């Protein structure tokens with residue numbers, strides 16, 4: 001397929017493609033799509049294998065790429081022997097720093113509008129910055145030939161002293177300039193003094209390991225150059241900014257790079273701009289042929305960053321009536337000097353509890369390692385593990401039910417910003433969840449419940465994730481004379497149901513049937529869309545589509561003119577309904593879009609707008625919250641932990657699609673289960689080498705690890721959020737590890753403060 005012949009992905013609702021039993025009834029199809037359990041518009045394409053992912057795009061003359069990784073953490077390449085590889089069967093090219101095109105260093109997150117994981121130049125010199133950095137790329141006619149030849153490249157190094165031991169590096173930990181724009185230290189009153197004076201206290205250290213992204217779809221890019229322009233079929237959760245960043249790296253005008261990413265097989269923060277897309281494009285330029293670089297699982301571990309390790313102190317001091325006198329959350333994360341991603345583990349403590357004094361402090365320890373990055377609920381996932389474990393410890397010490405203790409600490413306003421909450425119903429989420437889970441059956445004395453050789457326990461914890469909406473999201477809405485609506489924005493479908501929910505929204509807003517809405521996305525040539533990050537894509541896209549749809553409707557009303565049954569009506573009196581415009585109350589006054597456009601002799605009308613400024617998040621404290629309930633069994637003989645039941649009770653505003661939302665919540669909880677019990681990147685502190693770069697040795701939860709996961713929600717619309725909906729993508733992982741750890745304590749009386757809770761820690 002040539003560059004000009006690329007088909008853009010457009011998804012539309014096809015009633016017949018629905019899973020039997022999930023078809024919304026006819027009334028729902030005609031009106032009020034938002035809030036209905038519409039099945040994913042992309043579902044049928046995926047199960048039929050018709051959804052083309054980045055590594056599946058067929059281009060004639062394609063070369064396949066394999067990467068050679070450095071085996072030292074810091075130093076320089078002393079010798080690089082590529083002859084044998086170049087002579088190997090099928091090899092077209094070996095690219096190293098000696099022949100790579102000259103490129104600008106990418107901008108990392110937080111620098112300009114950069115979105116790269118690291119700001120290091122890619123293959124521009126002989127320097128090595130982490131163990132696993134790419135030192136050569138082999139292009140060959142087949143993947144097997146490339147992989148074989150990559151093994152024939154021999155490299156020697158002049159090694160330099162590297163800092164690869166987090167425990168040692170902590171001695172030189174320092175405050176980062178800021179933590180996502182917030183100060184690294186936040187103090188209210190004298191928390192240490194209040195802690196010393198408290199009648200009940202907990203002061204403990206919690207640790208969490210490095211974790212790696214393991215999306216089912218490996219990171220991949222299929223790239224092609226034509227007429228000085230670069231096309232990248234990518235797996236990314238930030239299409240528009242990846243295109244912009246790549247253009248800068250290659251010294252091209254904005255718009256000279258087109259990124260297409262219609263389907264993404266999992267992102268979770270890891271599908272951003274890393275060195276592999278740059279290497280693929282550089283090698284393709286050098287070879288003069290299109291290139292596919294699909295990273296092996298091992299290469300993903302070596303080139304794509306993951307979650308950083310943390311050491312966190314949480315100290316809580318309460319008085320006799322249970323009031324929270326002191327809250328201290330302080331600690332250190334690993335980072336590098338070439339990225340800017342200090343995992344914000346203190347953020348939950350800023351917003352959750354009415355503490356009379358507070359000290360929140362973040363430090364970073366610089367390591368010579370692959371840059372760490374966002375991973376589903378960065379900060380909140382590991383931060384809630386420490387904070388919510390400590391609260392359970394204090395509740396136990398005080399002999400108070402942990403839900404009751406949290407209820408007493410529920411703040412009237414945001415405890416640190418002092419802004420009013422836009423909408424907060426965490427107490428209700430707890431009450432609803434406790435009733436459904438059967439919390440009253442919990443024995444507050446640990447170690448007393450048994451089922452054969454299994455010790456049983458229940459635990460609870462709060463989950464939280466901020467509401468984010470980023471400015472500058474654009475959308476285009478087009479209405480054709482046949483009544484078809486096309487919504488276009490460079491958004492992302494990573495499996496969360498983007499197209500589905502946005503089509504539901506557009507159908508309601510324009511008063512048309514769901515099958516009359518097409519959603520066009522996944523292409524940087526479209527109006528710049530929201531990134532799929534910070535659980536913000538839905539809100540950002542809804543706001544942009546709202547602006548574009550309103551502008552479109554104003555145009556249509558103008559076109560209707562005085563000959564229409566709508567003649568003389570003001571915009572405020574007109575609503576979109578029944579496939580056209582009508583008077584809000586006088587149902588007889590209505591004209592279909594088709595009729596209006598035909599009379600005006602127009603084939604179509606379209607409008608492109610930018611979403612409103614997200615002022616709501618400056619005026620209000622906006623957070624999704626949840627009450628997480630776990631029941632575990634701990635084997636008294638082997639120490640094995642099994643989660644038997646899990647319930648997430650969420651307060652995330654209005655739920656736009658209960659089917660896709662339930663999947664988002666469950667997916668998050670499953671990642672939380674992995675965080676709690678099994679996942680850990682084993683980083684050799686001597687060499688900085690990841691020792692378990694495979695799914696055989698890095699243990700993500702598998703089916704047998706995952707119990708029945710129940711989810712429920714308050715469904716109370718947030719008056720400040722577009723459509724009343726706050727984010728739901730990341731909150732599921734937050735609170736989960738603490739709920740499980742607290743259940744393990746309830747089962748055994750053993751407090752594990754070091755994740756993951758593997759069986760050796762319970763024996």
Ligand code: MOS
Pocket residue numbers: 237267268269270374375376377378532533534535730
């Ligand atoms: Mo999420 S870690 O913002 O993809």
